[in-house]
Amino acid sequence: MALSVAAMLLLISQLxxxxxxxDIAKEDIEEFEGQIAALKARGAExxxxxxxxxxxxxxxxxxxxxxxxxxxxxxxxxLESVIPGNVSxxxxxxxxxxxxxxxxxxxxxxxxxxxxxxxxxSMIASMNNSGVFNAELRSxxxxxxxxxxxxxxxxxxxxxxxxxxxxxxGEVALSQGGPNE
Numbered sequence: 001m002a003l004s005v006a007a008m009l010l011l012i013s014q015l016x017x018x019x020x021x022x023d024i025a026k027e028d029i030e031e032f033e034g035q036i037a038a039l040k041a042r043g044a045e046x047x048x049x050x051x052x053x054x055x056x057x058x059x060x061x062x063x064x065x066x067x068x069x070x071x072x073x074x075x076x077x078x079l080e081s082v083i084p085g086n087v088s089x090x091x092x093x094x095x096x097x098x099x100x101x102x103x104x105x106x107x108x109x110x111x112x113x114x115x116x117x118x119x120x121x122s123m124i125a126s127m128n129n130s131g132v133f134n135a136e137l138r139s140x141x142x143x144x145x146x147x148x149x150x151x152x153x154x155x156x157x158x159x160x161x162x163x164x165x166x167x168x169x170g171e172v173a174l175s176q177g178g179p180n181e
Contacts, residue, residue: 063096063097063098071104071161074161075106075159075161078130078132078133078159078161078162079092079110081130082123082126082127082130082133083112083123084119084122084123084126086114086115086116086119087112087113087114087116087119087120087123088112088113088114089110089111089112090111090112090113090152091109091110091111092108092109092110092111093108093109093110093111094106094107094108095107095108095109100160103160103161104160104161105158105159105160106158106159107156107157107158107159108156108157108158108159109138109154109155109156109157110135110154110155110156110157111152111153111154111155112152112153112155113143113150113151113152113153114150114151114153115148115149115150115151117140117151120137120151120153121137124136124137124155127157131162132159132160132161132162133157133158133159133160134157134158134160135155135156135157135158136155136156137153137154137155138154138155138156139153139154140152140153140154141154
């Protein structure tokens with residue numbers, strides 16, 4: 001019985017300590033939320049004070065930083081894994097690199113060459129099923145030269161690098177940086 005009373009007193013003291021720590025955590029959270037709200041308000045004030053030229057310069061600088069921190073090698077590795085042997089990439093144009101929440105994304109114009117329409121459609125389906133690409137066909141142009149006839153396909157692609165890429169594991173590095181646009 002004495003052991004039961006001692007255990008009960010220990011549990012009550014532990015419960016009181018947990019309640020005290022919980023109250024401290026709630027106070028800290030409220031304080032941090034207040035600080036966040038104040039910082040957001042200050043950021044909005046600063047944004048309103050910028051001239052249109054300064055805003056454009058800020059956006060351009062954010063894009064430049066995002067381009068420098070983006071994992072281009074990983075993009076090429078992922079592209080190589082979805083482009084079949086009878087389709088060749090002829091041009092990649094980067095339209096935008098930006099952060100969407102906690103993910104870095106790149107909008108690309110990708111031009112590929114192939115003699116087989118079905119291979120290109122299969123490639124687009126493979127890209128869309130990969131989880132890292134979202135591709136759509138924008139145009140198709142028939143090309144003829146002295147040796148062969150082929151088609152040039154232009155795609156709009158949104159690339160989202162996969163989570164969990166470990167640059168130290170011998171894989172292609174992906175930098176997780178870049179500000180919002």
